[in-house]
Amino acid sequence: MGLITMILMMPFEMMRGYFVQPVLDRMQHTYDDYRNRTTQGVISASEVMIKLAILALAAAVIIWMAVFMYIAFYYTYLPIIAHTRPVHMQFKPCDEIIGPCSFPQAHVLLTKKQQLLMVGQPYRISININMPESEQNLRLGMFMVCAEMRDKGNQMRNHACRSTMLHYRSDLARTISTLVMSPLIIFGFKEEIQQIAVEVFSSYEDDQENPVTDVFVEIQSKQIQFYSVTLHITAHFSGLRYIMFHWPILSASIGIGVNLFFIMTISLLSWYHWYWTNSVWMEQTRENLRQRSEESRRKRAELISRSIEEKIFPDDEEISILEEKPIQRSIDDDSDIEEFESGWSESTEIKSIETTSN
Structure with a gap:
């Protein structure tokens, strides 16, 4: 009855609250989701383009360095003919x-x-x-x-x-x-x-x-x-100079290839040292290796202690005897304490009797 009265009294508010607003919320959610995915796609594409540009620039620099190194070596090592x-x-x-x-x-x-x-x-x-x-x-x-x-x-x-x-x-x-x-x-x-x-x-x-x-x-x-x-x-010319002068294309190809190999090796090692040493994967790997080393060290210590115990206590009878000795010692200690207390009380009574007689 109350719901019907509310519908009759506020039809537009009820329609807006139960029909229009959910549709608008759904449309807004769909729009936000599409915009986020589009933005992420644009960001991913821009990141890919930036990475490709950096890679192309690095490749060009490495190639020109290899060519320049060979040209410098050629004119330094090979004299004027x-x-x-x-x-x-x-x-x-x-x-x-x-x-x-x-x-x-x-x-x-x-x-x-x-x-x-x-x-x-x-x-x-x-x-x-x-x-x-x-x-x-x-x-x-x-x-x-x-x-x-x-x-x-x-x-x-x-x-x-x-x-x-x-x-x-x-x-x-x-x-x-x-x-x-x-x-x-x-x-x-x-x-x-x-x-x-x-x-x-x-x-x-x-x-x-x-x-x-x-x-x-x-x-x-x-x-x-x-x-x-x-x-x-x-x-x-003779030897390497003869080859460089009479077969310049072959020698240039080999020389530039060798320079590229060494430059690429140095670049990869530098990139590995700069990037992988600071990555999470490397930290996790180090943590795993550390845990494994600690566990192996703990197991080795347990094995060593167990072998030492077996050498010191070869039989169970000796272990039981050693366990009974502290108990006997404690009993003897209690009896000594009782004897000391009784002696102390007797000496105290004798001193009090002497005092009263005087």
């Missing part, structure tokens, strides 16, 4: 006859610095002479080419002389070659010239304390004719 210097020959002219009156010679400055050649690296040192196929050079025959290696203090460190001559060709071969190459010779595309390469030092190694900075070149012939002279210093 060749050095070329022009040789400006000088001689003393003659007044009476045409031609030089002294041997052509020259001073070649390799470097103004302390050192040019790498210590411990063998070098081939050769002198190239461009000579025309003139009649005078053909009649010249053999001649000597000498070189002196000097340090910054103008002290001679090495000296060598080598003989050489023009490459021989017969008159018929020269005539045929001239006829065939005549159009190129006429228009200046080719010259009747020979380049003579004289290897003065086949395996020269520089001294670390007294490095070579100057070279003195001399051609021991007064009748020689030449266009130009050049000095060539070429590194003679």
Whole structure:
């Protein structure tokens, strides 16, 4: 009766309280749940993107570090393959006859610095002479080419002389070659010239304390004719340097791969030390290991104490005897106490009787 009266008197309040409000609450709960899940999804996606970006950045840094380390090692370990210097020959002219009156010679400055050649690296040192196929050079025959290696203090460190001559060709071969190459010779595309390469030092190694900075070149012939002279210093590679120079792609792949391996190993160990030592999983593992070690230590102590007891008390009879001795001792102690108390009371009574008699 009361419920019907309330419905009749407040229909809108009852409808709002029993129908509208629950529906609104349900819709609000559904909306909040969907918004929370959406927010969590957005946060998860953003976290994944941030982690991927960090991973890509770390991978790029590691790769560039490996490449930079190999390039630095390449240019530090591998010297410059060749050095070329022009040789400006000088001689003393003659007044009476045409031609030089002294041997052509020259001073070649390799470097103004302390050192040019790498210590411990063998070098081939050769002198190239461009000579025309003139009649005078053909009649010249053999001649000597000498070189002196000097340090910054103008002290001679090495000296060598080598003989050489023009490459021989017969008159018929020269005539045929001239006829065939005549159009190129006429228009200046080719010259009747020979380049003579004289290897003065086949395996020269520089001294670390007294490095070579100057070279003195001399051609021991007064009748020689030449266009130009050049000095060539070429590194003679062997071992790892030979592989790095002649197979650069293979050596670069292996070197960068090795650098990546070591950098990745160091990075993983650093990450393990920084992350896993502070994680909950590691703490739990440590706690479990500690509990296991304590339990094993406790069991070991129990076993040791049990073995000691068995050695001290081998029979049950001896244990029973030892258990009875304290009881007997306690009984004896009680009897002694009673005897002492009775004696004390008797002495007290005697003293009181003496006092009354006086």
